[in-house]
Amino acid sequence: MNSGAKRWLLLAIVVAFVTSCFSASFNRYYLGVAIDVGISTIMAVSLNLINGHTGQFSLGHAGFMAVGGFTAARLTLTLSSSAPPDSAQGIALFVVAMLFGGLTAAITGLAVGLPSLRLRGDYLAIVTLGFGEIIRVVFQTSETFGAATGLTGIPKQTTLFWAMSVAAVTVYVVACLVNSTYGRGFIAVHDDEVAASAMGISPTRYKVTAFVIGAFFAGVAGALYAHHKQVLKPDGFDFMKSIDYVVMVILGGMGRTAGVIIAAVLLTVLPEFLRGFAEYRMIIYSLLIIALMLLRPQGLFAFQKKSQTRS
């Protein structure tokens, strides 16, 4: 499994690199959509680690994306005068900014996770939702991050290569983590917390770990997003954006990485082609959630049966 996964990762990065060499000749609009797909994949797969594999319910994933995006963009904006975007320093700065965004998001994730992950289910959902809102309020009032207008003029650094290879790395890390000996703990916490703690697995520790790793990748995705759209507004990271990613995870099947990737691609590409029906999008989303929960709670793209079935 492991060496196979490594080969897939390498293949994905090579494909991303090769296609990005030709990206100059692509239609700019479709190129933008393709980058969006990469970012959505990172968000959905990292959220799947928290909501799917570990069985928690976070409604504030967009908040971590905001933390990563804003801090990374602030960093590049402050230093961009000494490192022009096209130069090697510019690219190095971008990589540093991505990591910086990921790390600040991970630290925020730790700060959020430690108190709130002692709660479960519905409490956790509302606390993460609340934290997402707090993060938004903080960015909205902070002058450093442009207050309500947000940050503008962020250098365009995100290419197809970066979006796709970070997505590949995210999928790889999450898949390897969950399939490792250590990572079985996440699934144990998901299946039965009491039994897991009886086996010497600390549920809180695993939950916080999942939260921090998920937040890290959400932060990196936020950095990619900031350097893709070049404009960041606090309003863009509200509750509804978190819901977008939650829908991807539910549709793909909680805890099914492949299904979640399919859902992330579909739910990013479809709205672009259905612009005429934009006002119906959220109505359809909500009906989809209800119908899925009533008829197919394991997710639309979960074909493989899990080894253990729970009622």
Added chain:
Amino acid sequence: MTEFFQQLINGLALGAIYALIALGYTMVYGVLRFINFAHSDVLMLGAFAAYFLAPVVQSAGTGASVFSAIFIVVIAAAICAVIGMLIEFLAYRPLRQRPKLTVLITAIGVSLFIEFTGQHKAVFGANTKPFPKLLPESTINFGAVSMQSNDVVILLFTALLLAGLWLVIQHTRTGMAMRAVSFNEKAAVLMGVNINRIISFTFGLGSALAAVAGIFYAMRSPGIDPLMGMKPGLYAFVAAVIGGIGNLPGAALGGLLLGLLETFAGGIPGVSNYRDGIAFAILIVILLFKPAGLLGRIQPEKV
């Protein structure tokens, strides 16, 4: 000092609204052990019911009078009670034996469905609509303290509703059955309680209270829109958790606390920008030190 009393009345009126909503959350949690995310949208529907009813009722009667206002509130509450029971019957009842997370996700789906259907231009439309005057408004001067008549009405009416609710739950057979289901569902069934009827009743009661709260909230705000329920819904939920979810006096207490907190924090320059964050910060602190809320009891976990 005058300002303090004015803020106090303001905060109490807002807190009363939060308390009414929080009671709905807490009652549903008591019988079903899950958070009805769609509760905040029932509140919005209550306000919209009053918005559409008011011109009809007021043109038939004598304009904005006490009687027309009571009539509007009662009909809106009845409509919302039916909607609440329908939501339970269609979306939650088929899932009763499923994991709680499934029901929670469904509740979020129902909430989004109501919000976005309401925002569609063929339904309510996304723009803010001015809420009609239900009562003749005036300013009551009490010494140097002046208060809005609406706030006084809200406080009095909420006190009446809370007393009524307490009577229903403590002194009627249905109320006793509700307490029984909340205490131990299986034992209640063995004692001959019709559980479906009780859960339905609970949703109806909670939704009717939410409708009243929605109308009160609309009376105090400049206008109504399909997303108006989100903020009071979230605050009321925080109130229910702070008071100890499943605990009725706790919900009322939490609501009043949050209403006062929001009003007083809004008056302090510098803090007012972070007002929305403060409620959640307090929620987190309380959950850390008293995970069952102020008045709740910790239930030991059994395998």
